[in-house]
Amino acid sequence: MAGSIALRTKRASAYRPIASTGESLLTRTILITIALATLALFLVLPLVLIFTEALKQGLGAYFAAFTTPDARSAIRLTLITALIAVPLNTVFGVAAAWAIARFEFKGKSILITLIDLPFTVSPVIAGLLFVILFGTRGWLGPWLQEHDIRIIFAVPGIIIATLFVTFPFVARELIPLMQAQGSEEELAALTLGASGFQTFWRVTLPNIKWGLIYGIILTNARAMGEFGAVSVVSGHIRGQTNTMPLHIEVLYNDYQTSASFAVASLLAFLAVLTLVVKSIVEWKNARSHAQAAREAEQGDHQ
Amino acid sequence: MSIEVRNISKTFGSFKALDNVSLTVKAGELVALLGPSGSGKTTLLRIIAGLEQADPGSGEILLNDEDVADRHVSARGVGFVFQHYALFRHMSVFENVAFGLRVKRRRERPSKAFIRQKVHDLLKLVQLDGLAGRYPHQLSGGQRQRVALARALAVEPRVLLLDEPFGALDAKVRKELRSWLRRLHDELHITSVFVTHDQDEALEVADQVVVMNRGKIEQVGTPDEVFHQPATEFVMHFLGDVNTFHGRVNQGMVQFSELELPFPENRQQIVGDARVFVRPYDVTIDTKTNGLPALEAKVVRVHSAGPLVRVELLTKANQYLTSEISQERFATMNIRPESTVYVRPRHIRVFAGREG
Numbered sequence: 001m002a003g004s005i006a007l008r009t010k011r012a013s014a015y016r017p018i019a020s021t022g023e024s025l026l027t028r029t030i031l032i033t034i035a036l037a038t039l040a041l042f043l044v045l046p047l048v049l050i051f052t053e054a055l056k057q058g059l060g061a062y063f064a065a066f067t068t069p070d071a072r073s074a075i076r077l078t079l080i081t082a083l084i085a086v087p088l089n090t091v092f093g094v095a096a097a098w099a100i101a102r103f104e105f106k107g108k109s110i111l112i113t114l115i116d117l118p119f120t121v122s123p124v125i126a127g128l129l130f131v132i133l134f135g136t137r138g139w140l141g142p143w144l145q146e147h148d149i150r151i152i153f154a155v156p157g158i159i160i161a162t163l164f165v166t167f168p169f170v171a172r173e174l175i176p177l178m179q180a181q182g183s184e185e186e187l188a189a190l191t192l193g194a195s196g197f198q199t200f201w202r203v204t205l206p207n208i209k210w211g212l213i214y215g216i217i218l219t220n221a222r223a224m225g226e227f228g229a230v231s232v233v234s235g236h237i238r239g240q241t242n243t244m245p246l247h248i249e250v251l252y253n254d255y256q257t258s259a260s261f262a263v264a265s266l267l268a269f270l271a272v273l274t275l276v277v278k279s280i281v282e283w284k285n286a287r288s289h290a291q292a293a294r295e296a297e298q299g300d301h302q
Numbered sequence: 303m304s305i306e307v308r309n310i311s312k313t314f315g316s317f318k319a320l321d322n323v324s325l326t327v328k329a330g331e332l333v334a335l336l337g338p339s340g341s342g343k344t345t346l347l348r349i350i351a352g353l354e355q356a357d358p359g360s361g362e363i364l365l366n367d368e369d370v371a372d373r374h375v376s377a378r379g380v381g382f383v384f385q386h387y388a389l390f391r392h393m394s395v396f397e398n399v400a401f402g403l404r405v406k407r408r409r410e411r412p413s414k415a416f417i418r419q420k421v422h423d424l425l426k427l428v429q430l431d432g433l434a435g436r437y438p439h440q441l442s443g444g445q446r447q448r449v450a451l452a453r454a455l456a457v458e459p460r461v462l463l464l465d466e467p468f469g470a471l472d473a474k475v476r477k478e479l480r481s482w483l484r485r486l487h488d489e490l491h492i493t494s495v496f497v498t499h500d501q502d503e504a505l506e507v508a509d510q511v512v513v514m515n516r517g518k519i520e521q522v523g524t525p526d527e528v529f530h531q532p533a534t535e536f537v538m539h540f541l542g543d544v545n546t547f548h549g550r551v552n553q554g555m556v557q558f559s560e561l562e563l564p565f566p567e568n569r570q571q572i573v574g575d576a577r578v579f580v581r582p583y584d585v586t587i588d589t590k591t592n593g594l595p596a597l598e599a600k601v602v603r604v605h606s607a608g609p610l611v612r613v614e615l616l617t618k619a620n621q622y623l624t625s626e627i628s629q630e631r632f633a634t635m636n637i638r639p640e641s642t643v644y645v646r647p648r649h650i651r652v653f654a655g656r657e658g
Contacts (some may be wrong), residue, residue, distance in 0.1 A: 032400070099570060113600055169604075184384050184386065184388035185388050185389075185390055187353055187375075187382075187384070187388065188382065188388040188389075188450075188453075189401065189405070190353075190374075190375045190376050190402055191353070191375055191376070191381065191382040191389075191403035191454070192353060192376075192378060192453065192454070192456075192505055193376045193377075193402055193405055193406060193457055194376060194401070194402075194405040194407065195376065195405070198405045202390075202401070206390075206392040207391065207392060233322070
């Protein structure tokens with residue numbers, strides 16, 4: 001929902017308290033102070049701390065933390081995992097949201113509950129679940145061993161665990177949005193002769209674009225940052241199955257505090273970057289909209 | 303292109319939205335589906351368009367004598383205007399109208415210049431030239447409705463279907479748009495069906511009115527026919543105000559409320575209990591008896607603000623009824639509340655039965 005809330009506030013006029021409906025100066029000061037203090041303590045301070053700790057031993061040590069083979073491997077693995085999990089869950093999420101918002105079928109409420117499952121189950125338990133399923137002593141273990149396929153303590157396990165944990169983001173973002181928009185525009189496209197694919201590409205997708213981008217950003221952030229589930233299935237093999245969050249833990253446990261914070265700062269940086277990208281995309285879209293309107297208007301006057 | 307609906311039924315769960323409905327629309331006609339909400343009119347429209355499936359095995363839809371049961375919506379050549387317009391909100395007016403042309407297969411797709419010309423011609427037709435660059439949220443309700451119409455017309459549909467086309471508009475815009483739609487139809491002659499719950503709209507705009515109730519068609523006829531010769535009690539009630547009496551039919555005469563009148567022309571052979579209907583403008587008022595059979599009544603209220611004067615009356619048998627008389631006649635009579643008057647139904651319609 002966050003995506004659509006962001007859009008809504010943009011349209012609404014700015015709220016200015018007026019004397020007759022506003023609170024007294026004292027109440028306002030206290031409430032605003034509490035809000036700002038909470039924000040500073042829980043959001044800004046940790047971010048600042050990460051970077052100060054990371055840079056404590058100078059820039060040289062900071063960059064050295066990324067160039068060790070283990071660090072490089074962890075960064076590569078994290079990127080690969082995100083690169084696979086995000087597109088797959090984008091497709092799954094859109095398909096699930098579309099099925100739920102557009103069709104009535106038996107078992108729909110069960111499907112909705114299932115989509116929420118990764119949110120309600122602790123990530124550690126999700127990890128264990130895959131160990132029980134794919135581990136050497138798991139249900140499918142013997143068969144996998146026979147065919148020489150490694151899932152647990154290997155990259156496939158990490159990707160599967162990440163897929164599981166990040167499954168709900170896109171679908172959860174899109175279902176309320178698509179339900180609110182209804183299917184009339186799509187039906188209109190069909191009556192105008194559009195094929196199913198054209199309808200999806202030209203009508204459905206542009207309408208859910210913002211919700212979708214927001215869902216993808218959340219999926220990506222979680223895919224890169226997931227610790228619990230991945231920790232269980234990875235086996236912590238340095239240079240092979242450690243993702244960035246796992247690598248950070250390893251460094252921290254080895255008393256390499258500033259190195260661990262350096263890698264942590266990279267993760268935090270990626271998080272901030274995704275937010276910046278989101279803002280840029282939103283701003284660009286608003287601008288192109290305005291420009292298209294202007295151009296068309298000029299075309300009319302010719 | 304003609305439309306033929308044969309024995310179509312549609313059930314939603316346990317609700318019967320359409321019950322064995324058959325209907326023929328001749329090529330070039332403008333037809334209104336008129337009925338209260340839940341009468342099945344929108345369902346029928348959506349089934350013709352292919353947006354809804356009729357119950358399996360229930361009947362068929364023929365467009366130009368061709369069964370279209372297996373035709374996808376996009377291949378039926380049907381233009382559909384949605385009640386809430388369903389404009390593509392992320393596209394400008396121009397892009398909305400051009401959509402149907404741009405999604406055509408490459409072989410059939412017209413050139414960019416052609417599309418541009420066609421869209422501007424259509425926008426001129428719906429009197430929106432100059433607004434091509436606007437987005438739907440920048441338009442008024444009436445403008446959106448006209449964009450939706452232009453968009454539907456762009457692909458040159460063989461049939462135009464409109465779902466409550468003026469339902470979401472305010473009264474004044476509504477009146478303007480409906481006479482405009484009639485003129486547009488006279489210009490284009492495209493077979494059109496529109497759904498409405500407003501009898502004025504149906505009577506004013508349509509060539510043929512199809513009155514629907516509870517999933518069935520009550521009557522099909524010209525506006526004159528359905529208004530002056532309603533086939534059923536429902537049609538009588540739905541198309542305008544009416545006074546109702548309980549009476550008995552006996553030897554070519556109908557008796558009700560101390561009156562006995564000759565039986566009017568009526569298709570049904572009625573004997574025994576009957577219900578008698580009189581339109582308010584068919585109730586004449588006199589201040590004196592003049593020998594003709596009449597009911598004595600007391601004036602309860604007079605509403606004289608309007609083209610006609612509405613007089614509410616209470617008969618001796620304690621029944622309320624309404625009369626509508628011209629301002630001129632009212633001026634000559636000098637009636638006011640508590641006056642005693644003599645009331646005579648000029649024209650009655652009789653249907654069998656005790657309760658409707």
